[in-house]
Every structure is written in C-alpha cells, then in structure tokens.
Amino acid sequence: MNTPLDRAEPLIAPGHSACVGCGEVLGARLCLDAAGKDVIVTGATGCLEITTSRYPESSWRVPWIHSLFENTAAVAAGIEAALKALGRQDEAKVIAHGGDGATADIGLQALSGMLERGHDVLYICFDNEAYMNTGVQRSSLTPVGARTMTTPPGRQSWGEVIPKKNMPAIVAAHGVPYVAVASVGYPQDLQKKMKKALAVRGPKYLQVHVPCPLGWAFDTSLTIKLAQLAVQTALYPLYELENGTVTEVRKVGRRLPVEEYLKPQGRFRHLLRPGAEKELALIQALADANAQRFGYPPLSSVTVNK
Amino acid sequence: MVVLSQKSASLLHMEVLEGSRAVAEVVKRCRPHVISAYPITPQTHIVENLAQMVADGELASEFVNVESEHSAASVCLGAAATGARTYTATSSQGLALMSEVLYNIAGLRLPVVLTCANRTLSAPLSIWNDHQDSLMVRDAGVIQLFAEDCQEAADMHIQAYKLAEDHRVLLPVMVAMDGFILTHTFEPVTIPTQEEVDAFLPPYQPLHYLTPKAPLSMGTWCEPDKFLEVKYMMHQAMEVALTLIPQIAEDFRRHFGRYSGGLIEEYRMDDAQTAFVAMGSLVTTIKDTVDELREEGHRVGLVKIRAYRPFPTQAVARALEGVERVAVIEKAISIGGVGILAADIKSALYGRERPMVGTFIAGLGGRDVTKDSLRWIMERLEEGATLQEFVDLNLSLIGDDEG
Ligand SMILES: Cc1ncc(C[n+]2csc(CCOP(=O)(O)OP(=O)(O)O)c2C)c(N)n1
Numbered sequence: 001m002n003t004p005l006d007r008a009e010p011l012i013a014p015g016h017s018a019c020v021g022c023g024e025v026l027g028a029r030l031c032l033d034a035a036g037k038d039v040i041v042t043g044a045t046g047c048l049e050i051t052t053s054r055y056p057e058s059s060w061r062v063p064w065i066h067s068l069f070e071n072t073a074a075v076a077a078g079i080e081a082a083l084k085a086l087g088r089q090d091e092a093k094v095i096a097h098g099g100d101g102a103t104a105d106i107g108l109q110a111l112s113g114m115l116e117r118g119h120d121v122l123y124i125c126f127d128n129e130a131y132m133n134t135g136v137q138r139s140s141l142t143p144v145g146a147r148t149m150t151t152p153p154g155r156q157s158w159g160e161v162i163p164k165k166n167m168p169a170i171v172a173a174h175g176v177p178y179v180a181v182a183s184v185g186y187p188q189d190l191q192k193k194m195k196k197a198l199a200v201r202g203p204k205y206l207q208v209h210v211p212c213p214l215g216w217a218f219d220t221s222l223t224i225k226l227a228q229l230a231v232q233t234a235l236y237p238l239y240e241l242e243n244g245t246v247t248e249v250r251k252v253g254r255r256l257p258v259e260e261y262l263k264p265q266g267r268f269r270h271l272l273r274p275g276a277e278k279e280l281a282l283i284q285a286l287a288d289a290n291a292q293r294f295g296y297p298p299l300s301s302v303t304v305n306k
Numbered sequence: 307m308v309v310l311s312q313k314s315a316s317l318l319h320m321e322v323l324e325g326s327r328a329v330a331e332v333v334k335r336c337r338p339h340v341i342s343a344y345p346i347t348p349q350t351h352i353v354e355n356l357a358q359m360v361a362d363g364e365l366a367s368e369f370v371n372v373e374s375e376h377s378a379a380s381v382c383l384g385a386a387a388t389g390a391r392t393y394t395a396t397s398s399q400g401l402a403l404m405s406e407v408l409y410n411i412a413g414l415r416l417p418v419v420l421t422c423a424n425r426t427l428s429a430p431l432s433i434w435n436d437h438q439d440s441l442m443v444r445d446a447g448v449i450q451l452f453a454e455d456c457q458e459a460a461d462m463h464i465q466a467y468k469l470a471e472d473h474r475v476l477l478p479v480m481v482a483m484d485g486f487i488l489t490h491t492f493e494p495v496t497i498p499t500q501e502e503v504d505a506f507l508p509p510y511q512p513l514h515y516l517t518p519k520a521p522l523s524m525g526t527w528c529e530p531d532k533f534l535e536v537k538y539m540m541h542q543a544m545e546v547a548l549t550l551i552p553q554i555a556e557d558f559r560r561h562f563g564r565y566s567g568g569l570i571e572e573y574r575m576d577d578a579q580t581a582f583v584a585m586g587s588l589v590t591t592i593k594d595t596v597d598e599l600r601e602e603g604h605r606v607g608l609v610k611i612r613a614y615r616p617f618p619t620q621a622v623a624r625a626l627e628g629v630e631r632v633a634v635i636e637k638a639i640s641i642g643g644v645g646i647l648a649a650d651i652k653s654a655l656y657g658r659e660r661p662m663v664g665t666f667i668a669g670l671g672g673r674d675v676t677k678d679s680l681r682w683i684m685e686r687l688e689e690g691a692t693l694q695e696f697v698d699l700n701l702s703l704i705g706d707d708e709g
C-alpha cells in the first residue's frame with residue numbers, strides 16, 4: 001500500500017537544522033522513505049524533534065505530532081485506537097519515534113504499556129547513546145567507558161561504568177513479534193527491516209544506531225564509517241528477534257578490535273591513554289561476548305594506521 | 307429539590323443512581339470514540355461502569371486500559387489529534403501525574419473532556435475530598451466546571467463536549483465533582499435518552515487532524531517571538547468560553563428542560579449583606595444554612611462558582627455588588643499564601659466599592675463542613691475575621707491548645 005520511493009522528495013525535507021553529519025536525521029529519513037507516505041508519525045522531545053519542527057517550518061512531509069518527552073508510545077496508542085474507532089485503520093500505519101533517553105529511560109513505562117497492550121504500532125528508537133538534545137548527558141543506552149557531561153572521566157572515573165541496557169531483549173520479553181537492531185551504516189539493511197516491521201501486525205520495535213558527531217566528538221565525515229565500525233567490532237551487532245528468537249544476524253567480513261571504533265571518538269579518548277588498559281579490556285570483553293552470541297568470525301589482527 | 311424543577315416529561319427518565327453511574331451513563335450517550343483511564347479512588351466507579359458498557363456492547367468505544375494517568379491523558383491526546391472524541395477521568399495523584407499532559411493537550415488545542423473526582427493530594431495520604439487537585443492545574447488552559455450535585459455533574463458532561471469542541475474554543479474541559487460526596491452518592495437523576503443527547507450534541511467535527519490525506523505537523527516548537535501569541539489565543543478562547551457557557555446552558559435548557567450550567571448561581575442574593583462564595587457539593591449545605599439564617603433575620607446569600615476557569619470576573623463582581631462581607635470558603639490551600647479562590651474573588655472586586663473578603667480554609671482531606679461550621683464562619687466574618695481562617699481547626703491534636 002505504500003507509495004513508491006520518490007528520490008527527489010525524501011519524506012523528511014531538507015532545510016532542517018540538524019548538525020552536519022547527524023546520524024539521527026539520516027536514520028529518520030531512511031526509515032520514513034522505506035515506510036512511504038501512508039503513515040502517521042509521533043515523535044518524542046529530543047534532537048530529531050527540535051531539528052525538524054521549528055514553527056512555522058516543518059521537515060515532515062507526513063502527518064506528524066510531537067507531544068512530550070516520555071509519552072510518545074502512549075500518543076501512538078491513542079492514534080491507533082482512534083483510527084480503529086473511526087474505521088480508518090487502513091488509512092495509515094502508526095509509527096512512534098524516540099531517542100535512547102525517551103525510549104529506554106523516561107518513556108520506558110509508556111512503551112511497555114503500548115507493547116503489552118498489543119497496539120499496531122512501530123516504535124523506532126534512534127540510539128545516539130546519550131541525551132544529546134540537552135547537551136550530552138548519559139542515558140541507560142550510553143556504552144561503558146563513554147564520556148558524557150554527567151559521566152565525566154576524572155581522577156577517580158573512566159566515564160560511564162554501567163553496561164548498556166538491553167532494550168531489544170526487554171521489548172522482546174513483552175511477546176512482541178518483531179524486534180530488530182539496525183544502523184545508519186547499513187542503509188539497505190535498515191530499510192529492509194523497516195518494511196518487514198511494517199508488514200507485521202501488532203507492536204514492533206526497531207532500534208537504529210545513529211552516530212552523533214557532536215556528542216561523540218568525531219569528524220563529521222565519519223558518521224557512516226563509525227556506524228559500520230560499531231557493527232564490525234561487535235559492539236553493536238545487527239540482528240532480528242522474531243517471537244523472541246534471533247533469526248538473522250548481519251554478517252561481517254572480519255571482526256575488528258574495539259580500538260578501531262573507539263579511536264576516532266573523543267568520548268573514548270581517555271581510554272586510549274596509558275593506564276586505561278583494564279577498562280579497554282572490559283570493552284573488548286563486551287564485544288567478545290556479543291561476537292560469541294551472534295556468531296562473529298574470530299578477531300582479525302589489523303595494523304593500526306597512524 | 308431536583309424533582310421539583312423537572313418538566314414532567316423528564317420525570318419518566320428519573321432514576322436513583324450513584325453519581326459515578328450517572329456520569330458514565332451520559333458519557334456513553336456522548337459517544338466518545340476513545341476512552342482511556344487509570345484507576346484511582348474515587349474515580350474508579352465511573353470508568354468501571356464505562357468498561358462494563360463496552361464489554362456489554364452498549365458502547366462502541368475503544369477502551370484503552372493504560373499503565374498510568376500520564377498515558378491515559380496521552381492516549382486521549384493522540385486520539386483527539388487523529389479526530390476522535392475522547393474521555394478520561396481521574397483524581398488527586400492521578401491528576402498530578404497527568405498535569406504535564408494537560409498543559410500539552412490545552413496548548414495543542416485538543417478538546418479532550420475529563421472528569422476530576424475531586425480528592426486531596428498526599429502527604430498525608432488521604433483518599434477524601436477537597437479541591438486541591440483541580441486547582442493545581444488552574445493555569446493549564448483547561449476549562450474547569452464544578453458540579454454541585456449528581457444531576458449537574460451529569461448534565462455538565464454533555465455541555466462540556468459542546469463547549470470543548472466549539473471551533474472558537476478547542477480547549478480541554480474538566481468537570482470537577484466532589485469525590486465520594488458526589489461520585490459515591492445515590493441521588494435521583496434524570497438521564498437523557500440517546501436521541502435527546504444526539505439532538506443536542508452533534509458528532510465531533512475536528513478542525514485539524516492527523517491523516518496522510520492532508521499531512522500536517524502538530525506540536526512544533528516556537529521561539530520567543532511567537533510563544534506569547536499562542537498563549538494569548540488560548541486566553542481568548544477562554545474568553546469565548548465565558549460567553550458560550552451560559553449560551554450552551556440555555557440551549558441545554560431548551561433541549562432538556564433544566565438549567566444546569568452557566569458561570570455562577572446566585573442564591574438569595576437580593577438585599578444580602580453577607581455572601582458565602584463556594585464551589586462544588588458544599589454549596590447545597592450552604593443553601594440550607596442560608597435558608598435558616600434568613601429565617602433568623604440575617605441578610606445572607608450565596609454565590610456559587612460553577613465555572614472556575616474561565617473565571618467569571620464580571621458576573622462575580624455584579625453578584626457581589628453592594629454586599630458588605632464575603633466569606634470565600636476554600637476547599638484547597640495555597641500553603642504560605644492566602645486563599646486560591648479568594649484571590650480570584652478579590653481581583654474581581656478590585657477597583658470597585660469593595661466588601662470585606664474573608665478566606666476560610668475548610669473541608670480539607672474530606673473533613674465535613676457542617677451547618678455549624680458555616681455559622682461559625684458567619685460569626686467570624688461579622689466580628690471582622692482576619693485575612694485567612696482555618697475552619698474547625700483542632701489545635702489539641704498538635705498540642706497547641708494551651709497557649
Ligand atoms: C519530563 C522532561 N524531562 C526532561 C526533559 C528535557 N529533555 C528534553 S530532550 C532530552 C534528552 C533527549 O535525549 P534522547 O531521548 O536520547 O534524544 P536525543 O536528543 O539524544 O536524540 C531531555 C533530557 C523534558 N523535555 N521533559
């Protein structure tokens with residue numbers, strides 16, 4: 001039922017105020033273009049909302065509503081209920097989007113309610129691994145070792161110490177039929193998952209890894225490269241969970257050591273100085289565990305280019 | 307009392323119903339597309355009744371059983387933005403949790419109708435009635451109508467939809483009814499038929515709504531050069547509501563044969579020297595007390611505030627013209643301040659020949675306000691009461707009765 005992709009007119013129009021190299025707005029554009037025009041979208045407070053909807057302008061070429069930071073899933077449930085009650089359920093697919101903070105922290109309760117009640121809603125979490133809109137504070141999806149404004153490295157700290165919350169597993173535990181992890185580093189894979197998700201009736205969840213040049217402190221030309229490195233190091237494996245079981249894992253040609261991913265990012269710079277070997281080893285161990293779980297090839301030894 | 311004012315035709319529909327049931331019966335006849343609520347005493351019976359109606363196939367609403375009041379209001383928000391008529395109900399802590407969303411609903415100009423079964427706020431935990439909850443969201447842009455009895459509560463819901471959905475208003479409307487005192491009391495009420503309600507309340511015609519057929523963005527943010535204007539427009543909509551509330555009440559009278567609306571009600575105010583001002587079910591006790599005091603020769607009357615937001619400044623000023631003393635009875639407290647309702651009353655009287663206005667904090671956390679309490683208030687007022695008095699305060703409880 002979706003209209004074919006019109007390359008000349010992405011459904012998120014240019015002219016928004018996202019930073020150069022913003023992974024989040026790119027991810028949103030890819031998702032929406034895969035979904036097509038026949039959608040109603042609701043978004044949480046956060047960078048994506050702010051950069052695309054300054055009155056009197058809007059980048060959204062589809063019907064879109066922003067309410068608050070933590071209620072996106074509930075607003076989506078209301079939209080879906082209204083479409084049903086009005087006999088308009090064939091008119092549009094309902095999509096909710098939120099950042100990692102909106103999804104895994106403050107909006108987790110509303111999300112859980114929406115999932116548990118089985119609304120026909122696709123929830124997309126754009127994971128840039130911190131509260132970027134308020135100036136880079138940690139969220140429960142901030143990875144171990146990362147520097148944020150509220151997990152600063154200091155004389156007694158190496159940055160974030162709590163491992164990233166396993167949101168896909170939490171969502172799957174609600175009995176959600178389709179859960180997928182995707183990345184802007186792999187656009188076709190992302191769009192394939194979007195389409196697959198939208199073909200499923202009931203709640204579905206897509207978590208998209210979206211590098212943030214400002215918050216992670218990397219060169220704006222590296223967004224895609226870093227997104228790919230996160231996958232290649234097994235720090236951010238891409239997979240699908242259908243009815244709770246892993247059905248697909250995105251294959252990587254060779255697995256890279258985590259330093260490859262950490263090195264270009266200012267948020268991990270303190271880990272690459274002498275003295276941080278233990279912390280670095282911990283991050284490699286997290287990647288190794290992922291690699292084992294998702295069947296990655298053994299670690300390639302690469303020559304580090306200076 | 308209610309019976310006497312009925313047209314004989316509507317006597318046919320009269321039943322003895324619990325207040326919550328009466329509200330559920332009329333909400334059903336308003337045909338909301340989406341209902342979403344979260345249980346909290348004393349609101350529960352309203353939504354339980356509605357759930358049963360849906361379960362029995364009497365009501366074709368989507369009933370969304372959410373995990374919190376924040377989500378209940380958010381579901382209504384999303385549904386209203388999609389073009390649906392919506393309903394929710396809550397109390398106390400639930401309204402506090404909803405408050406963020408209520409501001410948002412009002413700012414988005416969505417005509418959600420909700421009931422507040424008035425209950426105080428914790429701590430100390432108390433499930434009993436006062437008006438602290440409604441008054442907490444005074445400034446959100448939610449129209450607030452206070453009901454005196456079950457009939458009025460029921461009738462106000464029908465009028466609430468008409469008011470909220472008027473394209474000149476498009477604001478949420480909250481019908482406030484005293485928890486337990488009204489929600490759990492059985493009174494004779496006339497429940498209109500579906501046909502009668504349909505004839506009064508047309509289907510909801512949204513001005514804007516979310517659809518791929520005509521994409522629009524809602525809930526965009528704005529810079530300081532535009533924000534004030536949005537609030538100004540909301541304020542103007544409230545001013546329109548000020549004129550529409552009495553008109554809708556008149557219209558309601560034509561359809562249903564009773565007047566249960568309007569901004570204020572004046573009771574025995576002709577030649578009154580002393581006036582009580584109050585909201586909600588307490589008004590009935592005041593009316594009885596006024597009758598007794600009148601018999602004893604006191605020139606006393608009552609101004610009942612039905613519309614609290616928008617506040618009927620002009621009507622209140624007119625009603626209190628020439629009165630010497632006013633006792634504002636507050637079922638809420640601004641801790642560290644002086645009277646919440648009294649502030650509105652005083653400001654309505656500013657710049658005029660002003661009566662003495664006393665603020666009386668009474669009935670908090672469900673304490674009864676009796677005729678004796680009201681007589682005490684009268685006496686204090688005549689003695690020249692201080693700025694703010696606490697009615698039936700028991701100082702021995704806090705070991706402060708000696709000195
Ligand atoms: C109730 C509430 N608390 C806090 C905020 C402030 N706030 C707005 S956006 C935001 C962070 C958003 O982070 P995330 O969801 O990860 O989205 P991002 O900006 O990173 O895309 C915060 C803390 C708010 N708007 N509402």
Ligand SMILES: [Mg+2]
Pocket residue numbers: 099100101126127128129130131132
């Ligand atoms: Mg974020």
